[in-house]
Amino acid sequence: MSQQQLAAFLSELNLLEQKVNNLVSGENVNTNVASEALQNLTRFVSENAPSLPAYELRRAHGEIMKLKTRILEIEEKTRRQGKFKFTRTNKEKPQVTSLLTECPGEKISLATERPSRGLLPTLINLTNETITIDSMESSSKDIWLDNLEKSTIIIKGIPSALHMTNLRDCKIIGGPVLTSVFLEDCFHSIFVVGCQQMRIHKSKECDFYLHICSRVIVEDCFACRFAPYNREYCEKAEEFSRANLELSVNHWNCIDDFNWLSVEQSPNWSILPEDKRIKL
CATH class of the missing domain: 2.160.20.70 (Pectate Lyase C-like)
Structure with a gap:
């Protein structure tokens, strides 16, 4: 990959990463939309992986892992507040x-x-x-x-x-x-x-x-x-x-x-x- 191609890749990578970061920021995060954006980011890195310098690939992979972890944390938090949640007002085991x-x-x-x-x-x-x-x-x-x-x-x-x-x-x-x-x-x-x-x-x-x-x-x-x-x-x-x-x-x-x-x-x-x- 030439320097010009690498610069173009990094520019597009930054835009895709920023899009996912924006989607997981704030309240009322739509994890479906964020996951789709993360999949697009992952595919973009995968398509360019064979020609990327090793350090750039590691950095991109690390950023993807951080974003994925963030989405999973939001989903887990939402799930805890969802239908599985219950109070302790009744101590008896459910039938x-x-x-x-x-x-x-x-x-x-x-x-x-x-x-x-x-x-x-x-x-x-x-x-x-x-x-x-x-x-x-x-x-x-x-x-x-x-x-x-x-x-x-x-x-x-x-x-x-x-x-x-x-x-x-x-x-x-x-x-x-x-x-x-x-x-x-x-x-x-x-x-x-x-x-x-x-x-x-x-x-x-x-x-x-x-x-x-x-x-x-x-x-x-x-x-x-x-x-x-x-x-x-x-x-x-x-x-x-x-x-x-x-x-x-x-x-x-x-x-x-x-x-x-x-x-x-x-x-x-x-x-x-x-x-x-x-x-x-």
Whole structure:
């Protein structure tokens, strides 16, 4: 890259960085708009990475990480103030049996408070279970699955948002989610879902069958594989329409890896071969 080209790059980089900084400043930050601007910044750096001096690439990567962290902090703060928040006026544990349809002969682990966040998981501490969350109880609600192992969870209806943390050898099967799906610390699991946005953090050896209208964001992930949503069920067309997801538009293979700024394919994710895909 010549000095003239480098100067042009740095000028454009500064404009893109300033745009993101402006979007995350002040009150009432729109994190969706800020994330889109950050994705544009990340792509711009990725496209120019092969010809950039090493020190400029490191500086750009550092700035992207700081901006991404800022957006995540704002989202976490907003989430704490959202639907998961509850008061301590009632000391009794919630009754999960009214929320879930339990399979015959199986036990459900009661949800408990996570003090550091003030959140209430929908399901927590399950092993070797198969559970269906009924559509009447899931629709327009935030669902949080935490610390599950070797379990299958079927989510009916249209949740408002879906959060999944600390899942091991699980299978999560759902329809559309009205807004976003967030995963963290998941291992060797299968996820079948439709959504507007998806963020995957610190997860390994997971397969995703997605219908999504934006780019997927991954960070600190390894051996994740992606395929198009392939589940067929009677209410599919109606539910996807109600969730504002067009069945003809699917960006399941558009992945932004925040740990990989090269224009070459990230080694942290791949397309799931057709002969390896499960049938639903």
